[in-house]
Amino acid sequence: METRVDIEKLTDSKSNGSNVELRVLYINVSKFSPQVQFCICCGGVFSLYLIYGYLQELIFTLEGFKPYGWYLTLVQFGYYSIFGYTEQLICGKTVRRIPLQTYALLALLTLGTMGFSNSSLSYLNYPTQVIFKCCKLIPVMVGSILIQNKRYKLLDFAAALLMCVGLSLFTLADSRISPNFSLVGVVMISFALLCDAVIGNVQEKYMKAHGATNREVVLYSYAIGFLYLFVIMFVTGDLWDGIAYCIKMPQAYGYALLFSLSGYLGIQVVLTLVSTCGALAAVTVTTCRKAVSILISFTFFSKPFTVQ
Numbered sequence: 142m143e144t145r146v147d148i149e150k151l152t153d154s155k156s157n158g159s160n161v162e163l164r165v166l167y168i169n170v171s172k173f174s175p176q177v178q179f180c181i182c183c184g185g186v187f188s189l190y191l192i193y194g195y196l197q198e199l200i201f202t203l204e205g206f207k208p209y210g211w212y213l214t215l216v217q218f219g220y221y222s223i224f225g226y227t228e229q230l231i232c233g234k235t236v237r238r239i240p241l242q243t244y245a246l247l248a249l250l251t252l253g254t255m256g257f258s259n260s261s262l263s264y265l266n267y268p269t270q271v272i273f274k275c276c277k278l279i280p281v282m283v284g285s286i287l288i289q290n291k292r293y294k295l296l297d298f299a300a301a302l303l304m305c306v307g308l309s310l311f312t313l314a315d316s317r318i319s320p321n322f323s324l325v326g327v328v329m330i331s332f333a334l335l336c337d338a339v340i341g342n343v344q345e346k347y348m349k350a351h352g353a354t355n356r357e358v359v360l361y362s363y364a365i366g367f368l369y370l371f372v373i374m375f376v377t378g379d380l381w382d383g384i385a386y387c388i389k390m391p392q393a394y395g396y397a398l399l400f401s402l403s404g405y406l407g408i409q410v411v412l413t414l415v416s417t418c419g420a421l422a423a424v425t426v427t428t429c430r431k432a433v434s435i436l437i438s439f440t441f442f443s444k445p446f447t448v449q
Contacts, residue, residue: 165413166406175417182414187430189407194271194434195441196400201262203390210260212383213397215374217255218367220401225360237361238351247343247358248365253336256370257329264326271435272307273330280338288342355412359405 163171163178165185170178201207229235261270279301285291344358374380387393414423 163413163417166409179414179418182410182417183426185410186407186414186426187433189403189410190427190430191434191437193400193403193407195437196396196403197259197262198438198441200393200396200400203393203396205386206390206393207263209383209386210263211256211370211374211379212386213393214252214256214259215367215370215380215383216394216397217259217401217404218252218363218370220398221363221405222360222367224402224405225356225363228356229360232356237357238353239347239357239361241361243343243347244361244365247340247362248369250336250340250343251362252366252369254333254340255366257333257336261326261329261333264323265330266438269326270330271438273327273334276334280334281342284338284342288339288346355409359408 162169165178165181170181173181200213201210206213258270258274261273265273282293282297282301286293347353348355348358371380374383411423411427414426
């Protein structure tokens with residue numbers, strides 16, 4: 142894949158160049174060997190996103206919470222905006238480089254990705270949602286072909302086909318044994334993946350064109366997305382329903398804080414992994430993490446299980 146090659150070239154140039162500091166969550170790991178750095182990043186991805194996945198499913202096990210997936214997204218966007226702004230202040234870089242109209246589009250796509258993903262848990266159990274997310278490569282490939290005119294090898298398409306087959310088998314089993322399986326949930330998570338297909342390519346295109354940092358993109362995407370969702374929920378009245386529920390169940394805010402913090406930190410570690418080891422290694426690690434998330438889900442939250 143072209144993206145993979147570009148990142149690996151960048152990694153090689155950094156490793157052969159001057160003394161460039163490598164930081165994982167503000168911790169300097171430059172003194173370690175590349176193998177140790179890779180293991181540190183893997184440990185960060187697994188630890189943070191396993192916590193993220195556990196808390197996400199835990200929130201939806203709260204009595205009566207399932208109708209409030211979009212309110213959880215609003216709270217999550219609010220936390221991400223606060224984290225991003227704080228990080229910008231700490232780093233002392235507050236100048237925006239990408240035009241606001243581009244961020245308006247990115248925010249809408251980000252809202253669709255996370256909102257539909259969170260809301261799908263009202264209709265699907267967590268393992269099914271994770272399996273769908275594992276197929277993120279497929280719409281991203283299509284999006285990169287249409288948006289950035291990229292080319293892929295036959296092996297890439299074969300891998301995508303195998304993922305589709307695995308998804309079909311898993312959802313077929315889940316629809317037969319799980320009371321939480323619903324076509325509405327499948328449609329929601331499919332829309333989330335379609336938004337993912339566009340957002341990654343738009344981010345890559347404009348970040349390269351304007352030289353924007355990851356911090357800037359995260360901050361403006363989530364802050365504008367928060368405003369979008371706040372206005373929509375205010376008009377529909379869903380905002381007050383979510384607030385009323387969380388007043389009765391205040392632990393939901395605590396879970397959402399930890400959920401958002403682990404997700405925000407996880408994003409930073411994944412970006413470090415991509416820049417140091419390449420996209421292929423990053424995708425392999427995150428996919429393995431999702432597989433472990435499914436195992437943990439079956440361990441901590443009882444649900445039907447079959448050989449299929």
